[in-house]
Amino acid sequence: MFSFFKKKDAPASPEAPPSLATPPSAPPPAAPAASPPWRDRLKAGLARTRAALTTPLGELFSRSRIDDALLEDLETTLLTADCGVDATHWLLDELKAAVKKNKLDSPAQLREVLAERMASLLAPLEKTLDVSPHKPFIIMIAGVNGAGKTTSIGKLAKYFQSQGKSVLLAAGDTFRAAAREQLKTWGERNNVSVIAQESGDPAAVVFDAINAARARGIDIVLADTAGRLPTQLHLMEEIAKVRRVIQKVDATGPHEVLLVLDANIGQNAVQQTKAFDQSIQVTGLVLTKLDGTAKGGVLAAIARQCPKPVRFIGVGEGIDDLQPFRAHEFVDALLSGTEKPENK
Ligand SMILES: Nc1nc2c(ncn2[C@@H]2O[C@H](COP(=O)(O)OP(=O)(O)OP(=O)(O)O)[C@@H](O)[C@H]2O)c(=O)[nH]1
Numbered sequence: 001m002f003s004f005f006k007k008k009d010a011p012a013s014p015e016a017p018p019s020l021a022t023p024p025s026a027p028p029p030a031a032p033a034a035s036p037p038w039r040d041r042l043k044a045g046l047a048r049t050r051a052a053l054t055t056p057l058g059e060l061f062s063r064s065r066i067d068d069a070l071l072e073d074l075e076t077t078l079l080t081a082d083c084g085v086d087a088t089h090w091l092l093d094e095l096k097a098a099v100k101k102n103k104l105d106s107p108a109q110l111r112e113v114l115a116e117r118m119a120s121l122l123a124p125l126e127k128t129l130d131v132s133p134h135k136p137f138i139i140m141i142a143g144v145n146g147a148g149k150t151t152s153i154g155k156l157a158k159y160f161q162s163q164g165k166s167v168l169l170a171a172g173d174t175f176r177a178a179a180r181e182q183l184k185t186w187g188e189r190n191n192v193s194v195i196a197q198e199s200g201d202p203a204a205v206v207f208d209a210i211n212a213a214r215a216r217g218i219d220i221v222l223a224d225t226a227g228r229l230p231t232q233l234h235l236m237e238e239i240a241k242v243r244r245v246i247q248k249v250d251a252t253g254p255h256e257v258l259l260v261l262d263a264n265i266g267q268n269a270v271q272q273t274k275a276f277d278q279s280i281q282v283t284g285l286v287l288t289k290l291d292g293t294a295k296g297g298v299l300a301a302i303a304r305q306c307p308k309p310v311r312f313i314g315v316g317e318g319i320d321d322l323q324p325f326r327a328h329e330f331v332d333a334l335l336s337g338t339e340k341p342e343n344k
């Protein structure tokens, strides 16, 4: 039914980021003729997280009463979904306080409180990216190898175009010719220009792209960069230089520094966010591959440990599988199906 579930042979999300010598990613797959509504795709995408959650949660919430055993099992479940120790304990403290204060005794009520507290935890991360203050609005994309940067740029180009904005792509991943080709393919699919150079310096490519965008009156520049690990200090210095060069061309830029995180990496997302933030001052996150993971709870860990606006979330490889993050919708999708069965 859903495009990304059909692709049984779709490249598996890497457990560990591949090295720079990783073979080029496959070209973007064709968009489905008619996609199911986003809400359905989000729910389907989060099915695995929910499965990790629902088996125990469904069971927990259909128990007859709230007791210590239930709260302990809930703690394990939240940790399994990668909420992290800090967020899990915060949530449990909140739940225990609500149980006491409101004299709750039914697990169904506990589910309601969990949904409500989870939503309030994630709500501060919901901040729409406003691209109107600058023209061109310069967005720099960073992240580890294979996180989904280039694919997200392809999806973002379509998204911004659908908002009536013109877009230009900068092929700042100059490590591999295939990376340039991958971006060009997305450019063709979206009918937008891609500024690339045969070889050389990513900062120079981005410099050219910003000037081209100015000359052409383009609204948004999306600058791709090569994947890198925060431990690769020379590469972190290189991306910091890209940032500095952008600032030289436009003293107000970059207007957004998006860190792309693969949801499969779970708790590592917290470390990556902190490390990239230190080098390039991250202003927003894109969380990809929520369809392939049992770890959607990582957003709760991010909310507690390194809060940054989650601008977009991705639940598939298709061009429409990326949307702005909405906390309530996310929590609904995460917990849907965990209601206490009617007849119990
Ligand atoms: N299932 C799924 N796959 C995704 C998602 N986003 C990206 N991918 C896939 O992840 C793989 C890597 O994506 P890329 O966009 O090439 O990642 P990248 O960060 O640009 O990789 P490098 O440039 O090599 O560092 C591709 O096969 C994408 O199709 C997503 O939300 N869900």
Ligand SMILES: [Mg+2]
Pocket (backbone or CB within 6 Å): 149, 150, 151, 173, 179, 224, 225, 226, 227
């Ligand atoms: Mg890439």
